[in-house]
Amino acid sequence: MKQRGFEIVSRYQTADLTLPKRQTKQAAGYDLAAATDFVVPSIWRHHFLQAVWSLWRHGKLPQHQLTVADQNLKPVLVPTGIKAYMQPDEVLLLVNRSSGPFKRRLVLPNGIGVIDADYYNNPNNEGEIFVQLVNYGLTDYHIKQGERIAQGIFMPYLPADDEELPTLTRTGGFGSTKE
Ligand SMILES: O=c1ccn([C@H]2C[C@H](O)[C@@H](COP(=O)(O)OP(=O)(O)OP(=O)(O)O)O2)c(=O)[nH]1
Numbered sequence: 001m002k003q004r005g006f007e008i009v010s011r012y013q014t015a016d017l018t019l020p021k022r023q024t025k026q027a028a029g030y031d032l033a034a035a036t037d038f039v040v041p042s043i044w045r046h047h048f049l050q051a052v053w054s055l056w057r058h059g060k061l062p063q064h065q066l067t068v069a070d071q072n073l074k075p076v077l078v079p080t081g082i083k084a085y086m087q088p089d090e091v092l093l094l095v096n097r098s099s100g101p102f103k104r105r106l107v108l109p110n111g112i113g114v115i116d117a118d119y120y121n122n123p124n125n126e127g128e129i130f131v132q133l134v135n136y137g138l139t140d141y142h143i144k145q146g147e148r149i150a151q152g153i154f155m156p157y158l159p160a161d162d163e164e165l166p167t168l169t170r171t172g173g174f175g176s177t178k179e
């Protein structure tokens, strides 16, 4: 019987993606790769430097520039083309590779991505896993399709005593529960 694993989402069926793999015998994490080439802009290069320039020229940061900068500082969501199925009492934790910051200056701004069991096949995006990334390096980082950008670790999770059971059905991710 199928317990847990990965599948390719429909929109990438013809894109020649490979399913996440563990690299060594006792590796805990299944490496997830980018489904497309993707540029992760450096936060400094485009925004911080512009702000310093503006401060130097005008002695202040105009509000419109702050608004634009804030929008542009939003993390990118890198598609993996992969969805994960698992048991109802399991979760897939999405964590950075240690080489993320070390070699690429890439971090997951959410720390750990929580991929819930009920995200799988949700009606909004089929449960495709996205990796949120921020590039704190000085230059833009060009991810190549197939480059491993994060790893997923399957874990069991525990419910609290006497909880009021949730009734909501997941329809998507990234704030789909409206808060
Ligand atoms: O790095 C991530 C984190 C989450 N997700 C997906 C899977 C997860 O099941 C869903 C919701 O994640 P989470 O509960 O952490 O985010 P939220 O802001 O609470 O969104 P929601 O209101 O949809 O629960 O988004 C990803 O694809 N990548």
Ligand SMILES: [Mg+2]
Pocket: 177
């Ligand atoms: Mg949530």
